[in-house]
Amino acid sequence: MRLTTIRRQLTFLVVATTLLVLVAFFLPLVATVRSISADDKVTQAAVEAESLVPLLMSEEPETFTLSLDSLAAGETDTYSVFLPDGRVLGDAAERSDAVRLAQHGYSLVAEVPGGREVLLSMIGRQEGPIVVRAFVSDTVMYEGVSEALATLGLLGLLLLLIGVLVTFLMASRLTSPLRELAEVSRRLGRGDLGARARGGGAAELVEVAAALNYLARRISELVKGERERIADLSHRLRTPLTALRLEADLLEDTTERAKLNETIDTVETTVTDAIKTVRGGDSEPERCDAAVVIAERMEFWSVLAGEQGRSITGCTASPPLPVAASSAELADAFDVLISNIFSHTPDGTDFAVTLTPRPAGGAVLEVTDDGPGFADTRVRRGRSGGGSSGLGLDIVRRVTETSGGRLTLGSAPSGGALIRAELGPP
Template identity: 45%
Template sequence: MRRRVLVLVTATTTLVLIAFLVPLALLVRTVATDRAVATATAQAQSLSPLVATADREALALAVGQVDATTPADVTLFLPDGTVLGAPAARTPLVQLGSRGVSASGEVPGGREIVVAVRDATGAGGAVRAFVPDAELTRGVDRSWLLLAGLGITLLAVGLVLADRLARRLVRATTDLALVSDRLARGDLDARADAAAPAELGVVARALNGLAGRIADLLREERETVADLAHRVRTPLTSLRLEVESLPPADAARIGAGVDAVQRAVTAAIEQARRRGADPAACDASAVVAERVAFWAVLAEDTDRELAVELAPGPLPAALPRSDLEAVVDALLGNVFAHTPDGTSLAVRLDAEPAGATLTVADTGPGIPADAPALDRGVSGAGSTGLGLDIARRAAERSGGGLRLDSPGRGLRVVVTLGAPGRS
């Protein structure tokens, strides 16, 4: 942008200077020529009265004095053929002047000016003044150099002013881009400079207003989610009290489920109150192993064959522990909710250079090709439709993603998790 502004100012200023300086330069040359011709003509005309009144000796002295004091070569052609002053040939203009016609014209090397004169007897003669080219253009070169210097100076001043303006515009534009990028990364405290020039200031104020509105909406959303999650704690407490009255085996199993729900509620409150900080890291191998062990009890009760293949840890993933637990629970919960009892499933965790890959596969009916499996809040199986979307969003926050494969029979969900520092 800065370069384009400078190019535009350079082109515009150059055109203006050319339109102004070229005619002025031509005018300077014309004025210099007219001045030299006018001076020579006046000197030649000053001899006209002397031709009719002065004697030959006085006339010769007068012509010599005029020739010596003027840059032009002055010559007097008398009617009797005598030539006084600077030596010169009888040119056609001189012959025309002897017949009583004054004239001037361009000749090789300069300009010839002829003034017709008459002596005391009325016979015609002529005064010739020859102005050389050097005299016709005296001072023109220096004037042109001054004009060129003036043009360069004006152009330089214009470029300096344009550069300062362009720097300010570029700085304001860059500031807007940086603030937009910070807002996109979750830094809702970022604000643009509202004092930016012209329309950029309007955009900066609008961006600041948008950032403030987004912050207000997110704050309201966080508080709403936190309040809802906090309200769930009351029925959970009642449920825990009821669990204590059950037989020990059932109490332990159901109590573990209540604890899991309690952890999910606590994680929801913490996540709702978080302010766009960088995601924490966890050991994916340990988290997946723990959650698979939890679901293995239910798999045994429903006659499901569970195959587990986990890469040895530690295997860092750019997700908080609670988020990764939610991913595993969502994927395994979908298998138990949408496949019949006895359906086998497999969980595999592989280490990758950029993080880890979690694969959950089952031999159930799979997902139809036209099913909106990844549309948030939409499900073709009567559920809330949030499970796979929760897993997808968590994976994307880590720098990874989620992919569904339905190889004719069953479903394979592949979740890639980014490593800390790469998300």
Template identity: 45%
Template sequence: MRARLTLLVAATTVLVLLAFLVPIALLLRQVAENQALSRADDVIRTIVPLAGGDEATLRLVVTAQEVPVTVFLPNGAVIGAPAAPTPAVRLAAARGRALTVATAAGRELVVPVVGASGRSVVRTVVTSAELTRGVSRSWLTLAALGIALLLLGLLVADRLARTITAPITQLSDVSHRLAGAELTARAQPSGPPELREVAGALNHLATRIQDLLAAERERVADLSHRLRTPLTALRLEAESLRDPDESTRIAAAADGVARAVTAVIQQTRRASAASASATPPVCDATAVVTDRVAFWRVLAEDTGRPVTQSLPDTPVPVAVAADDLAAALDALLGNVFAHTPDETPFTVTLTPRPSGGALLTVADEGPGFPPAASRRGTSGANSTGLGLDIARQIATSTTTGGGPDGAVVTLEIPGP
């Protein structure tokens, strides 16, 4: 925008300068011609009264002039600058009329004078150099003035464009900072009224986002307090079971739910700026997947589901928090248990990538995905429909496949 505004002002200034300076330049040339012709006319007027009188006096006056003057006498004699009679001289002598004729050398002025012995003709020539004396210098002055005015106009245009573009650049910078989770960024209202209004609207939007996030954190915190009481009661009920294995399993499940809720609270309350500038988390995908498969294997045995796991023997570092990876795998395995009948086999595969990261694949032999499974918040089984979306949040890309004979979900997890 700054360059376009400067170019617009430059074009406008050039047009205005041409509209004024070109006529002035032509007028200066005309004035110079008129002055040269006027000086020559004054010289001729000085000589005309003497043309019919004494030749000695006439010769003295003619030779004293700075402008070359020639007087053609009726007897054929020539006084002054040597010159042959031109057609203009002969025409003036014949008709008795003063003439101004344009020639290759400049302008020729001839004036007939009637005396006692006949008709004399006074002639002088104004050269082209005399006609244009001072014109070049005047044109150079006008050109310098035009260039100075153009540069001044460009300077003013640049300053004006900067006052307009600087607030726009600031607004863009603030919007990028807000997009980078720096919610404390604010725009300084400046520039034209329209830009100040946009800056105020952007600041209001940022404040509104902060308020909504604060309210969301409070709601999550309230949810945590609401869940702790039933979780505590569930754990007490589990401890009162007579079967130690059942008691341990249910207590572990209750502890897992409590840990998940706590992780959600901590992640939600994390400061936006700190999370934006913090070092990306790293975990061992092999250890996390091994732990979660072991957790779900117990439930799989209760429902008669064969479990197959293919995990590497070495650690696989990924740029994902352990809790997030566990939550994603739990969401995928939870979908297997929720949307497939008992005794349906499933497989969990973790494959390291040569460029870093890993591929996590969960496959089952159930009925496959419903048509709406790819849309967030939509499910064909009366659930929230967020299972796949939770898994997608930790992956750079997600691939879903399969058909009526099963479903396959592959997460591409980035490396550190």
């Protein structure tokens, strides 16, 4: 599931809050605008109707029909005059309950279907009360309300857009330091120990950046110290190697002396490579021909296997078989696998070595033996069930995973150990 970004969360929060505020103000405002418009139109109709009062009080009703027609041509819909004798002047209208109430001397505004009617009761004529009725339709009462509401809606939309824009800018200012911290963390994870965060933004983010920079400095110091200790240890190994070489030169058997010097050369080369690696010097390119390397190491181990009565079976692919590992790393990993057989199985235990091309590129190295097998098929650094340091198989795992492959442990058909090391292509 994709995680929601901080920017999206803040934008959603501002939009939701702004909409709630706008709705809370807009709905009462709509009712207020409609009420003001209706009251204004009704008041205007009442004023126009009152302008007839002097005429009705001084003239005969039949003489001001013209005045009613002129008023009806205005904004209101109709004007009617209810006479005491039952006649209706002006626009025809029913004698509703409100009209009958007005004939008793009450002036009022009544809600009727389609609008409102303003009723003025005039008392003073001998014939009885006269009622002037002005009808204001809903169309006239709410004329212009839609335009006003549309203007308010556009204003609300503008406020919403401004809020989103401000939120976007604030979120960008907030998340920019976070993205920088994430990038520095990724660079540190890739091994770039010189990566540092500039810091910025809120005080909390500045504090996090300072803590991350402190952590990067401490990691650099620890790694540097560890590399120096390993380099010093590797360098100190040269002294006993030199002594061992001098002892080998004293051997009278030239064959044994040559074998021992060859072994000493191999150990010295390994020590030199270790010093170069931990000091960051030039190292061998991360590729080699696995078929050539395995064939050379098989030839080396076959001599010791013959002395202990072990038989070696299996097959290796023909060169070239390129893999993404240096020849020294691959040779070390193979030596670990074979030395484990010699260390943890009795003399005379047979084993097999198979090297085949990997379908996706690279190679697959399988080593099986007829020994007791694994009690635990998990590769855990520093833990071993055979009394060793527990680092051997972890070295093999690192070489395989660095090349793009993997290491798996299992059981051979004979019940012994099965080690499958997949090596990726260069």
